[in-house]
Amino acid sequence: MAYNNLGPILADHGHRDEAIQHYERAIQLKPDYAEALNNLGAVLLAQGKLDEATAYFQKALQNQPNNPNIRSNLRMAARQN
Numbered sequence: 001m002a003y004n005n006l007g008p009i010l011a012d013h014g015h016r017d018e019a020i021q022h023y024e025r026a027i028q029l030k031p032d033y034a035e036a037l038n039n040l041g042a043v044l045l046a047q048g049k050l051d052e053a054t055a056y057f058q059k060a061l062q063n064q065p066n067n068p069n070i071r072s073n074l075r076m077a078a079r080q081n
Contacts, residue, residue, distance in 0.1 A: 034063040
């Protein structure tokens with residue numbers, strides 16, 4: 001959880017690569033961690049990496065199918081594609 005919680009702070013301060021590393025570590029520790037999967041997807045989407053972002057959003061949605069934030073992010077990625 002700590003790795004996931006550091007991610008937004010880093011991303012908000014322009015340290016996206018470091019945020020990605022923290023999200024990836026959170027996912028390594030807990031592969032079904034929907035919030036970390038969604039957050040990683042959001043950073044990748046901000047970097048224009050639509051296919052990678054979409055893959056993470058889909059994984060997150062498998063773990064939390066009713067999460068409106070994940071659904072919203074997935075729609076945003078689809079609109080940009």
